[in-house]
Amino acid sequence: MNSLRTVLRKYQILLKTYPVSTQAIQSGLLMGVGDTIAQICIEKKPLEEFNVKRLFNYSLVGLVYVGPSLRIWYGGLDKMFPSSGRKLQYKKVLVDQGIFAPAFIASILTILMGINGEKPEAIKEKLKQDYKDILITNYKIWPAVMIVNFSFVPVNYQVLVTQTVAVLWNIYFAWKANQPVIKIE
Template sequence: MAALWRTYLRLLEKHPWKTQVTSTATLMSIGDVVSQVCIESKEKNYDVTRTARFFLFGTCYVGPVLRTWYLTMERIFGASKNRALFKVMADQGCFAPMFLTSFIAGMEFLRGGKLAEIKNKIKQDFVPILMTNYKIWPAVQICNFYFVPFQLRILVVNVTALGWNTYLSWMSEQN
């Protein structure tokens, strides 16, 4: 396990963008697998395409957006620990609502949803997902911004998001 951790840190140092995007996409996919197998009991009807959608969305959208957001917050608020509260307020007040809207819309679009279906899915799922977000992420982010070095923050978010992605996968696939 220690060797795997060292390899990850080495990759993160050499290729931060690729490493963070890949880990985001991988953990999003794992969240979908957990949702399908453990929550929805779909062992026999497992949907590989659905997991591929999560991987694609994580690679092309979520990973790059998270990386850009964290770099932007560092530029705006600086790296000092006393700025952690400002980062949490920006993250939860601005980023979370916009990101969750785009997540719901993007996943519905990748499922083949039309504009009316996408709007309906946002109307149906946004508030419950946002309220659940506020039960989890502010506490995670305050610890993340106070105690975790910048280069490891997305990993902390991704590991926490393993459970979160399981929830999002389940929510995004409800009709």
């Protein structure tokens, strides 16, 4: 119990001192956990077929893009809507899910495919094939999470809450992002 308190205290210090870097690292780690679970439990890959490059790339996107983007976005939302109150939290969720989420999902899918060596035509087909399904699934999960997150969680911990819930989301997203592209005529 004492060691858990020590870890939490150190995490809080890192979060206060290096908020973007700390949240970038945690996002990279948690996205990696999601991809690992997707490969082993959902795709049922034997260990010898486990795609380490895919895991690395997925974690890298979390580290370099997702974590910093979420931290900056949530900080910006907090400045845009500085006071609290239920109405304001719903406005935050509406802006987050209506503007940010659609663009963010498309960008993550595009980046993942790009660093995995896919050609622009394949990326375009993948977006045509899966973007709508991913966005609809997003709307089944994230608005409720974000209402709680924006209503009760201080901005410094919002990325942690999001990325913790996102372990499940990342399992789904990693699986969906790595399904073969079927050319749609």
